[in-house]
Amino acid sequence: MSSPCPESSPDTQNSKASLTPLLHLVEDDLKAVNRMIVHRMQSPVSLIPQLASHLIASGGKRIRPLITLASTKLCGYEGVHHITLAACVEFIHSATLLHDDVVDESTMRRGVVSAHEVWGNQESVLVGDFLFSRAFQLMVEVGSLEILSILSSASASIAQGEVLQLLTAQNLATTQESYLEVVTSKTARLFEAASEIGAVLAERSAQEREALANFGRNLGIAFQLVDDALDYSVREAKFGKNAGDDFREGKMTLPVVYALERASPEEKAFWKRTLGELQQKEGDFNQAIAYMTRHKTLERTLENATCYAREAQTQLRIFSPGPFRMALEALTSFVIDRTS
Template identity: 60%
Template sequence: MPGLTNTAAAARKPDMSALAALVDSDLKRVNALILDRMQSPVALIPQLAGHIIAAGGKRLRPMLTLAAAKLVGYRGERHLALSAAVEFIHTATLLHDDVVDASDLRRGLATANAVWGNKPSVLVGDFLFSRAFQLMVEDGSLEVLRILSNASAIIAEGEVLQLVTANDLSTTEEAYLQVIGAKTAVLFAAASQIGAVVAERPEEEVQALARFGQSLGMAFQLVDDMLDFSAREAELGKAVGDDFRDGKMTLPIVLALKAADETERAFWHRTLEEQNQTDADLEHAIGLLRKHGTLEATRERARFYAEDAAAALSIFPDQPIRRALLDVVEFCLQRGY
């Protein structure tokens, strides 16, 4: 992978530790701001918001904003509040997604909707979206507002498109890529490019970081969808096979359908279109994906996007933050959860 691997790098397992160390002081301030801005006199709001925010995740999206700003030499502080806005947008979508998917687990913990119910989860998600927009308005940049509000609208479109394509065996690879480009990659792109926007960098650098984020997000989601059929539940932090049980048309299934014989197609019709599933069906589905090599094919698609993300960073000089971002690309590709 261009700019990604060398003998030393190949000898170790990629992770996010270098990036985390480089943005640590900024990220601490962002986390403090997140905690401050999720407060409300309505006690249920900080309780529920705190549950999902404290459940963690690696704060990858706000870290991309912090890293992009560092990469282009930004010396101000606007990126801090905007990183918090990015995390609020992401967290709001998680709350809404868990309701739509009727999920009980996220990152190994009970989802907010499993604890408090659907109505509070949806409404607190709305609150976090609103907080994100307050932070954008306080920043005062119409360009930043344009980028993040556009991303928010596209995320919603992607989620609706995923709902429309669910249980539909005619879903194409192109339609699937459109879904993940909207629901996942667009926020990676926005988070990355605003780091250069606040630094008032040339358009070439803004677009390079947008391309980096978009391709990284595509790779991230492709691997995520592959792991739904191949990870252990303890690693994945949610029930393995959730996508299959929900009838989501992810790439491993789309590719398996293209290669399916009549008997296999009848199986997919029963389990996905009719949602008539037995306890043994997930293992059979995984067997079909392995038979046709669609899990590995999905990872190869992810590698294509990972290589593009790495290539997008080539216009920036070699420095620790650039190398750390390349590590993140490889981590997203090779992660087991």
């Protein structure tokens, strides 16, 4: 998958970058989603809600369920199932985070110590499985096989993307194309599904459904590219994630792919040692940032993210202008402009 617009195109985001309009529009619905999340993570086995709430209640931005709420409302849906589906989407996302914590051995998530550091890997895997199963139970309650199909495919895609990411780690030959394949599978497919199910629930046309799927996918790619750039920033306190995680794990993200494209022989040797062989010493992370600054790879990554965000916004034009379309446009700009 190639970038939807030339990398050199200027940043011309028009809409104000903010979550506020959307949060305002779906305030009551989001409260209902949060209540459902707390209610449906319950289990007679009390460790499950304890561990799950450690993650889920620790203040994520709920971007994926917000997308489901907004896309559903954009499509004029008047029922109640959007609450359930938004909770499903957050459960699936939370399950992948719990499993990803095990995978990544990262010690921090959303600014607090990871669940697996408090309770152990075993518990994180199993509570992830519980949340994942619970998501499917909720989908069954909604009763749409089409939505079950979309979300089960997205779940399979996430797992495939995560495996692919493991396989590309430490591989300096990783191309921009294969990097984008990872990003699309592991991140963008859930954004795509979260958005598409709004149109399905509201029984809108295939064209509108496709537009919302495309919106979500492009937004998800933009989101991940920004995440990857932020991982080479040093605003840890604000971002609430360990900056430098990707570096420590030898992940071949776009900032690295770009840095390698323009690397001098000396720089190539640096990347080979630090990412290819994971032989890292103090100061290496700052050196990596210095090389990235030299080649403007973070700027290039963010420009690329902006292109995907713009494509996401373009997809919304099929819908009449109105508060929900504007709020989704503002959310898209927010994804690009965020510093955390």
